[in-house]
Amino acid sequence: MEFYKNYLVFTSDYKKKFHFLSIENVKDNWTFDIDWSFVLNPKKPKMFLESNNEEIENKADLEAEKESEEIINNFTLSENKELLAFTSSDKSLFLCKIDNDKTVTILSRRVFMRASSILRFSCCGKYLFLADKTGDTFVYSCDDEGDEYLSSGKWIFGHISQILDLQIAPDFSCIVTSDRDEKIRVTNYPDTHEIEAFCLGHKEFVSSLTFLKKDNIMMSASGDKTLRTWDYRKGKELQKIEFPFVPITIYSSSIREGFGLIAMSSDDNKIYIYEYKFESSEYINLSCIGENLYPNEFDFNIHDNKVFVKYLKNEHLQIDIFDMDNKLFQPFCNVSETFKDDVEGKIFKPFDVSLLFKKKYDNVKPFINRKRARIESQIRK
Secondary structure, three states: OEEEOOEEEEEEOOOOEEEEEEOOOHHHOEEEEOOOOOOOEOEOOEOOOOOOOOEOOOHHHHHHHHHOOOOEEEEEEOOOOOEEEEEEOOOEEEEEEEOOOOOEEEEEEEEOOOOEEEEEEOOOOOEEEEEEOOOEEEEEEOOOHHHHHHOOOEEEEEOOOOEEEEEEOOOOOEEEEEEOOOOEEEEEOOOOOOEEEEEOOOOOOEEEEEEOOOOOEEEEEEOOOEEEEEEOOOOEEEEEEEOOOOEEEEEEEEEEOOEEEEEEEEOOOOEEEEEEEOOOOEEEEEEEEOOOEEEEEEEEEEEOOEEEEEEEEOOEEEEEEEEOOOOEEEEEEEHHHHOHHHHOOOOOOOOOHHHHOOOOOOOHHHHHHHHHHHHHHHHHO
């Protein structure tokens, strides 16, 4: 969920359309229907920094993917809110421009190689970073000078496991990534062959990262039931908070001088809102909502000191407002009713977070049992 002027931008209906929900006038809502027939640039991203561009060899596979039912996997807006980028299930990367007359123009459609997991704009909006589910990260140009936004992507670095989150430092000097192998990696940019630091300490997958409005301070959520605060430039852990549940997704925003707001989803099907004091690193539990929520559909944004929370409840998308004064959630929009023609009859199936936990297999015990049985049989002979 993102903000465009006075609109909340989000996807629904198994993510086939974009909805622009007005926070001032419900009758002013509008929808962007994607033109899936837009011409695809059939060039691979540069897999390594020195490699040449080549067209996709197996065009039959590309055509088969194009004929399948496309859905939106990830999307993001640039900081100036002029550009919209999203990836689809047919491994296409769309770059669009949002016009003032409630229209969205597709600028380019480029191909990437494997299913995407994360999509982020740089702070200047000229670059787009895409991480795929095999651990590779690519950069795509969004510059309209010389039609750079039509060019294919370039590989910049990789992990040996799935990247679960990617954040770009406010000064654009490094990229912070987390993966399924408990690691947080701080990579210099544009010299991505240089790793500035690792933030190590988590015992399970690191599902989410967020920067605090304080120099070089970052928070991470992990499957080991901890929320940790880091000086990510030094790879130093500053604070660890343990929970009886697994924090899955975290968002942060500055609300006033010296204070931040932390929103967090968890595997106990609840959403928590915390106030955070930067100087004392103290957390104050403000509110939580629960009962039949699906946390992986949770999203969060703050606008004009109002906190908008999108989540999935009883197979229906719901958007609520968190009242900063009364510390209470108030219903704002039932998406299934507001956009009835688009989402009616659709069943949302959230991702099973338990799949991120690694399966452990004991291969030694069966081998020892077989060896013992073989020795015993030889003795009997």
